[in-house]
Each structure stands twice: as C-alpha cells, then as structure tokens.
Amino acid sequence: xxxxxxxxVPFCIKKCLYCDFTSYxxxxxxxxxxxxxxxxxxxxxxxxxxxEDKIITSIFFGGGTPTTLxxxxxxxxxxxxxxxxxxxxxxxxxxxxxxxxxxxxxxxGLRELGVNRLSIGVQSFQDRLLQVLGRTHSGDQxxxxxxxxxxxxxxxxxxxxxxxxxxxxxxxxxxTLQQAVEIAPEHIAAYGLQLEEGTPLEQTVRRxxxxxxxxxxxxxxxxxxxVFLTTQGYNHYEISNFxxxxxxxAHNLIYWLNRPYLGLGPAAHSLIKGVRFANDISLDGxxxxxxxxxxxxxxxxxxxxxxxMSETMFLGLRLTAGVDLNQFYQRFGRRAEEVxxxxxADLDGKGLLEISRGRLHLTAKGLPLANVVFREFI
Amino acid sequence: MEWxxxxxxxxxxxxxxxxxKSTLADRLLEYTGALHSREMADQVLDRMDxxxxxxITIKMQAVRLQYQAGDRLEYQxxxxxxxxHVDFSYEVSRSLAACEGALLVxxxxxxxxxxxxxxxxxxxxxxxxxxxxxxKIDLPSADPDEVKKEIEDVIGLDSADAVxxxxxxxxxxxxxxxxIVEIIPPPSRPxxxxxxxxxxxxxxxxxxxxxxxxxxxxxxxRTGMRVRMMATGKEFEVNEVGIFKPSLTSIDALxxxxxxxxxxxxxxxxxxxxxxxVTAAAKPAVEPLPGYRRATPxxxxxxxxxxxxxxxxxxxxxxxxxxxxSSLIYEPETSEALGFGFRCGFLGLLxxxxxxxxxxxxxxxxxxxxxxxxVYRVTTTEGKVLLIENPSKMPPAVEMExxxxxxxxxxxxxxxxxxxxxxxxxxxxxxxxxxxxxxxLHRVMLTYDxxxxxxxxxxxxxxxxxxxxxxxxxxxxxxxxQSDLVKLDILIxxxxxxxxxxxxxxxxAYYRGRQLVERLRSLIPRHLFEVPIQASIGNKxxxxxxxxxxxxxxxxxxxxxxxxxxxKLLEKQKEGKKRMKQVGSVEIPQEAFMAVLGLGEV
Numbered sequence: 001x002x003x004x005x006x007x008x009v010p011f012c013i014k015k016c017l018y019c020d021f022t023s024y025x026x027x028x029x030x031x032x033x034x035x036x037x038x039x040x041x042x043x044x045x046x047x048x049x050x051x052e053d054k055i056i057t058s059i060f061f062g063g064g065t066p067t068t069l070x071x072x073x074x075x076x077x078x079x080x081x082x083x084x085x086x087x088x089x090x091x092x093x094x095x096x097x098x099x100x101x102x103x104x105x106x107x108x109g110l111r112e113l114g115v116n117r118l119s120i121g122v123q124s125f126q127d128r129l130l131q132v133l134g135r136t137h138s139g140d141q142x143x144x145x146x147x148x149x150x151x152x153x154x155x156x157x158x159x160x161x162x163x164x165x166x167x168x169x170x171x172x173x174x175x176t177l178q179q180a181v182e183i184a185p186e187h188i189a190a191y192g193l194q195l196e197e198g199t200p201l202e203q204t205v206r207r208x209x210x211x212x213x214x215x216x217x218x219x220x221x222x223x224x225x226x227v228f229l230t231t232q233g234y235n236h237y238e239i240s241n242f243x244x245x246x247x248x249x250a251h252n253l254i255y256w257l258n259r260p261y262l263g264l265g266p267a268a269h270s271l272i273k274g275v276r277f278a279n280d281i282s283l284d285g286x287x288x289x290x291x292x293x294x295x296x297x298x299x300x301x302x303x304x305x306x307x308x309m310s311e312t313m314f315l316g317l318r319l320t321a322g323v324d325l326n327q328f329y330q331r332f333g334r335r336a337e338e339v340x341x342x343x344x345a346d347l348d349g350k351g352l353l354e355i356s357r358g359r360l361h362l363t364a365k366g367l368p369l370a371n372v373v374f375r376e377f378i
Numbered sequence: 379m380e381w382x383x384x385x386x387x388x389x390x391x392x393x394x395x396x397x398x399k400s401t402l403a404d405r406l407l408e409y410t411g412a413l414h415s416r417e418m419a420d421q422v423l424d425r426m427d428x429x430x431x432x433x434i435t436i437k438m439q440a441v442r443l444q445y446q447a448g449d450r451l452e453y454q455x456x457x458x459x460x461x462x463h464v465d466f467s468y469e470v471s472r473s474l475a476a477c478e479g480a481l482l483v484x485x486x487x488x489x490x491x492x493x494x495x496x497x498x499x500x501x502x503x504x505x506x507x508x509x510x511x512x513x514k515i516d517l518p519s520a521d522p523d524e525v526k527k528e529i530e531d532v533i534g535l536d537s538a539d540a541v542x543x544x545x546x547x548x549x550x551x552x553x554x555x556x557x558i559v560e561i562i563p564p565p566s567r568p569x570x571x572x573x574x575x576x577x578x579x580x581x582x583x584x585x586x587x588x589x590x591x592x593x594x595x596x597x598x599x600r601t602g603m604r605v606r607m608m609a610t611g612k613e614f615e616v617n618e619v620g621i622f623k624p625s626l627t628s629i630d631a632l633x634x635x636x637x638x639x640x641x642x643x644x645x646x647x648x649x650x651x652x653x654x655x656v657t658a659a660a661k662p663a664v665e666p667l668p669g670y671r672r673a674t675p676x677x678x679x680x681x682x683x684x685x686x687x688x689x690x691x692x693x694x695x696x697x698x699x700x701x702x703x704s705s706l707i708y709e710p711e712t713s714e715a716l717g718f719g720f721r722c723g724f725l726g727l728l729x730x731x732x733x734x735x736x737x738x739x740x741x742x743x744x745x746x747x748x749x750x751x752x753v754y755r756v757t758t759t760e761g762k763v764l765l766i767e768n769p770s771k772m773p774p775a776v777e778m779e780x781x782x783x784x785x786x787x788x789x790x791x792x793x794x795x796x797x798x799x800x801x802x803x804x805x806x807x808x809x810x811x812x813x814x815x816x817x818x819l820h821r822v823m824l825t826y827d828x829x830x831x832x833x834x835x836x837x838x839x840x841x842x843x844x845x846x847x848x849x850x851x852x853x854x855x856x857x858x859x860q861s862d863l864v865k866l867d868i869l870i871x872x873x874x875x876x877x878x879x880x881x882x883x884x885x886x887a888y889y890r891g892r893q894l895v896e897r898l899r900s901l902i903p904r905h906l907f908e909v910p911i912q913a914s915i916g917n918k919x920x921x922x923x924x925x926x927x928x929x930x931x932x933x934x935x936x937x938x939x940x941x942x943x944x945x946k947l948l949e950k951q952k953e954g955k956k957r958m959k960q961v962g963s964v965e966i967p968q969e970a971f972m973a974v975l976g977l978g979e980v
Contacts, residue, residue: 006939192930192934194935215928216926216929218930222930239932239934255939268939269940276941310945311945315941368930370931371932374948375948375951378945378949378952
C-alpha cells in the first residue's frame, strides 16, 4: 500500500508567538546533526519496510521552517528518500516556505530537485497583524515571495492565511482575501487562529493585554472566506482548505482519508499498519535513539478497529464531500449508518450533518461547528 | 484493678483551630508513654485524613494516660478530645459534661478567638476547672503578657498561674500534667447509685457494631450486663468494656468516674445518641443525666449524582456515612431537574462540606450539590405550620400567612483596625447590632443578631477576606423570627429549575437575582441555540441574561498528521459534556448548582 511521507524540519529563525509546535532556533551545528540522523532514519525505514510499503505518492516538508535549510540539504534528503523508497511518478513534493527565508536561487534549486509544490505561510497582508502573530516578514515580502516562486517555475502554490487574529477586523480579512485572489494561487488554506495554551500569544491574551477575537466575529470571517473564495473559483474541499479544480493537496488528503503515512524527523507523526506513533519530540532524544540504531519513536498507540472507524469518520467529515459510505463498508465490513446510527440521526435532526448521493457530510451549518459533530463519533 | 477516685482526672482541651490542640495532645501522650514518638503518626487524636488535612478535629477521640506525678503517685488521666468548630457545639458540650477540668489553650501570638470563648463559657457552665495554657511562646511574635491580660479581662480567669508552653518543642508539658493533677478535682464520689454513664461520642465498627464512648457518672458497667439507653429505651447486652490507650483495650469493668467504651452489638448509631444516658436494665436509674437533646440539623442541601445511574452508589455511601454520624440526616428527594437524590441535613456548613468531600473522596462519587439553605417555618393561611427544608417546596405566596427564619446571635472577634470592615459586612447582611466590647487594648468583640441564612451565604469567607483572616466567628441559634422573604426561581430556556430556587429577603431579591443570572450565564456553555436565563418571583421576571448560541467550534489545523492530539481534545470535550446535567435540551455544569454561593466572584 502506498504511503505519504512527511519530513519535519524543526528549525526557525524566530518562533511565531502562536506556535506550539516543535522547533528550534536555527543553529548550523544542530542542522548538521539533524541531517545526519534524518538520513539514518530514512535508511532505517528503507532497510526495514517491505517493498510494497515503500511506494511514496506524496512528500511534504513541514516545520518549523523547512526553507531554513539550504538547497544542498534538500538534495541530500531527497536523494536518500529516492534511494530508500519508491517515489512514484507524479509524486507531489511540497515544501513549506516562510516569505522571509526564500530567494530566487533557492527556489530554482528546489524546483530542479523535483519539488513541485510550495506552501507559503503568508497569514495576513496587514503588517500590524503579522506583528501580533510574531511573523518575521511583511505583507509585501509575501507578495514578492509568490512572484519569485512563479519565476522559479512553481505552478502549484498554496498560501496559508489566518483569521481571528486579535485586533483583526472583518475588513482586514476581506482585504487579505481579495489580495490573495489577485495573486491567484492554486490553493488557499484559511485557518482560524488557535490560541494554544502556553504560547506567548495565548499568555498575552490571558493577561488581558490584547483581547481575543469574539466567537461571532470569527464565525463571520470564516463565512466570508467560504463565500468569497468559492465565487472566485476555489473549491471549498475541506474545513479550512480551498483549491482550484484538481489542485487539492494530495498529501493532506491522506490524513483526511485516514490512509497510511510515515513521518520523519523529530516530533513527526506516522500511521503505519494500524499503529499511530510519534517520534521523540526533542532533537537530542531523536538523535540519541538513531545513534543507537533504534527507531526514534517517543510513543505509539495501536489502533483498534473501533478507533479506526471513529477516526475515519471524524477525519473524513472534514472533507466537504464527506465520507463515502460504500467505501466505509468496503473498508470495515460494517455500515457507518449502523455503527453510528443514533449519532447520525441526532446530528441530522440538528441540521449539522446529512447524507446525499451515498456520502455522509457536514452541512453548511455544520462546518463551523464541526467539533460538535466529531465528538459524537468518538 | 479499680482505681481510687482520687487518682482519676478527666479533662479536655479547649482551643481555637491552629492554636495547637492536637500537637499538645500528642505531647501529652508521648510524655506519659501512651505512645512512643516513633509509633505516632503525627497527631494521633485526629484520626481521619480529612481532619489532618484541614487541621481540625471533627470526630472526637479519647485516651487514657497513666502518669506518675511529682507526689510519686500514679494517676489515671482521661483526655477527651473536643471538636473545635462551631458546627459541633452540642458535641462539645457533651464532652465537657464528661470532664471535671479543661485546658484552655491560647496561641501566644493570636490571643483568644470567638470559638474558644464560646467553649470556655460552656466549660464554666459545667463547673469545670480551667487551666490556661499559653502555647507557642517560642514564636517571635508571642506576647504572653497581653494574652494573660486578655484571659483575665475577657473570661475573668486568674491567669497568674497560666502555663507557658510550646507543644511543638515540648516546653511546659510536665507543668501541664502537674497542674492537671493539682488543680482538676477528682470525680465526685458517688453514693452506691445505679449505673449512669454519659455517651459523649460513638463510632461504628464493622465487627463490633457501635462503640459508645462513655463517662461513668455513677455505678459501674461490666461485660455481660444488660443496659438500657434512657432516651431511646433500647436495651442491649454489653459484650465488651474497655479503655482507650489510645487503641481500644478490653478491661473487666468501668467504674464511676472513669472514661472508656462499651460495645453491645448495636447495629444502628441512632440507638446510641450522643448525650444519652446508659443505665442498667435490671436496676435502672430514675433520672437520666441532664442535657440530652437530639442533634438538629441547621443547614440543608440536596445531594445528587451527576449521572443518575450512580444513585444506588450514593444511597449506599450515605448509609455507611450515617453509621458513624448520628447527626447526619437524609431522606430521598426527587428533583425535576436533577432526578433522584437526597435532601440532607447538617449541623452546619463545615459539617456539610466534610460530608460532601468524604462522599467524593472515599466513595468516588461525582456529586451535584444544591446551594445550602436553612429550615423555614411557614404558617399557612389555614393556620398550619410547616417546616420547609427545601426552597422549591415553599407554598405559593398567596397561601402563606407568615414566613419565619432562624436567627442567631453572632459573636465576632477582630483586631480593632478591622472593626469598620466587619461592621460594613454586617450591615450588608441584615445584621442587628447588639454590642461592642474591647478585649484588652487591640481587639474588639462585636455581637449581632442575624439570620442564619446570611451566615451560610458566604459570610465566613467574606469575614475572613475582609479582615485578612484575623476575625473569628461564633454563633448560637436563638430562635425563629418573622421575615419578609420571597422565593426566587430560576428559569433556564423557559423552564423553572427547582434545584436552583432560593429563598431571599425581599429587599435583596432583585440584586441576588441579577447576580445569579449573570453568574449562570458565565457557567452555562454555549449551545446550538440561545439559552435564556431568567430569575423570577412568582410570575414576575426580575432579571434576564442570554447564553448566545455557539457560532464556531472547529479545530482548523491538523498539525503534521497529529491525529492523537485531536482525538484527545475531542475526548476531553466529550468527557466534559458527560459531567454536565442534561435538563431538557440544556446541558448544565455541576458548578451552576452552587452558583448561588459564589456570587462574590462574579
């Protein structure tokens, strides 16, 4: 069975104020160390996985900030991947990029290595909001980054945006969306800001120094994004994701369809053969494991058939097309309408969920309230 | 062996919380060799974990010490422990009745507190000899002279001979023991009377049944004897007589003047009431010992399980707890909102909190507790008198001629700098000023008449916080008085929630209703629909708030395939939902039912 490959690059020039993901400040020695052990990890899986489990249909470099790495580093990694795995033709290879850390030569280099999709973290075009988020770049730099990417030959771009930023107005958000559409990326992700506990931004809000975006306003912004982007030719295919036809992100679809993926690098997550596991979150711990020729796994959970069904539901329902009920039946030998009969009936009654053309999916009302629906499938 | 009466001393210790009673008791045990220090878990007399955590004594204990005094004679000293909290003043009075003397322990830095004073007065009423002990003299802030003066001014006791002690560091222990022998009189020599023994405490033992703690006043009791409880009339055959060393130790008989226990296969703690008199069935005493009364609960609340399927577990837990606590009263109750539960009566707020905590801690129950209330006395237009223990059972206004509520005399002691703050609080709480007195130079004693319902409504916490913890409070119920009271109902999504009804004074109704709906708004989570919350008196809505409908509840990002984290979050949300009470279509968190108590926090 083919898998998706996720490679975590845990370095940043500066950590964003809302981020609670594993990342370290860029440090040449740490990067060298990381590369050595990442290659070891790639080889370890290359020598242990059966050939049929090594077929890679997508590669995603996420972070951190992958573009803190230089082109030769990407070359090393991709060469190792290609020699250890079977990278299928047409494989989507995405690199997440921060507008502050890219240049023309670098992008051309990535393109030459076969990277065919760039995901640029724009977040907002308003500099004052970028400051609130603690981003290192300006709105203009983001526009420039897109131009550079086009010039380097990227014809598949995603731009990430955040709404619900403290201090953001509905007008700010509409303006950002308008500008985004003018640049015409193939894919747009619009995320509601999550104030994760312990992050500097969350602490600032808790102290009362700035106030979080009211729920009503965030709901309006979300609604605005859906209406505006769909009229501009983007297909709203997942709760937070919009794509021109045929440009859906192949890698992320693997998560939502609950299919296998392998995560490499510290803190990366995997789902392989019914086991979810996560690598050691610290770079040191990760390297230690590999230096002893062990898998660098921090913890793992065996997924029971019941878990797998529940995850297939709450992940699949993130897609606006929903869960294909026949496919569910083929996968589990049971019908979702039976396993979750009362939940489905209840949520249908509340107007949050419906079945049409053999698929169970969220309604327009259900989209912003997805957690209310997902809870019932736990 | 039968002890000579002259060598027996029965005494107790009167002290405010934290003034060092338990530590002193431990030192006395240690010094007399009743226990070696290494066998002692700290503070032996406070046996329940909860007591140790809170530093207070809830359940009384007793212990017999053998002490060789300076006159080289061996004495039997019976230390009877007393609970140090206002809720348990009847229990205190019973253990005082079992003694001839008391140690009055006062913190050398803090001085006398309201509760101590109340208990000293009780002790004086029982003609007890009082030995003042000024404890914690080694503290830098200790001011024994000021405390001595306070003892003389306030209590009128000669404090020249007060023992200066530090129980913590073992200072003054021998002097205390010598004073006990010297000053406290031996039990009066009774004529050859029939058996009369005072029950001052009991506990339930799963093998022996109820263990009654007794002080023999006259006659003697021995194994095999048939005894009668004079208040209940129940008879039992004594199958064990013993003393506390402090573990239960069997002996042949207890004689007049002695303290110990009897076990008689008593299955029900209600048959062995504190304050009752044990007499011989064959040759009963004519009169019981004075002072017995049934414990009357002052405070009631509803106890329900968060999940109705746990009702059986709650019932079982209540049965077990009440085995050991004859003052805990409960009866089944059904709430439209909360389902099956119990209306429980307690001696006071602390008693209530202790029971709730034990139910949750020892029996693993997830409880919903309604706000506590007092017992109201209603006279109907037809002239009937009803006692109302549950606000939702209050008859409609038109059927009531008069409502009365219990009043107390409250004694508050505080450093003089806080008098203003105390008076301000009392003015807010319908208190009627009756007296103010200086105790020494720095402290003041204020006396008020006030409704008990104001005391149970967050009064003590407020008093503590407004006086930086320096004030102490004691109160005594004086009787019922007519008040202008109304029932305040809470409607959630248009439906009255019986469990949230409260009785308030008419003048406060608007304010309390306003606060309550505001607090409920902040506690009730957003639903898929708007949830109106209203406070009403009769049919008139006096306050309204709305919990807005949920507009957005969705996790945007799936960080690098971290599904476990998402699942955990959803599980947590689901768990939180499960702990809520579903009332109609609205889910209400447990805290909401106590919301009426936390109004200060809004």
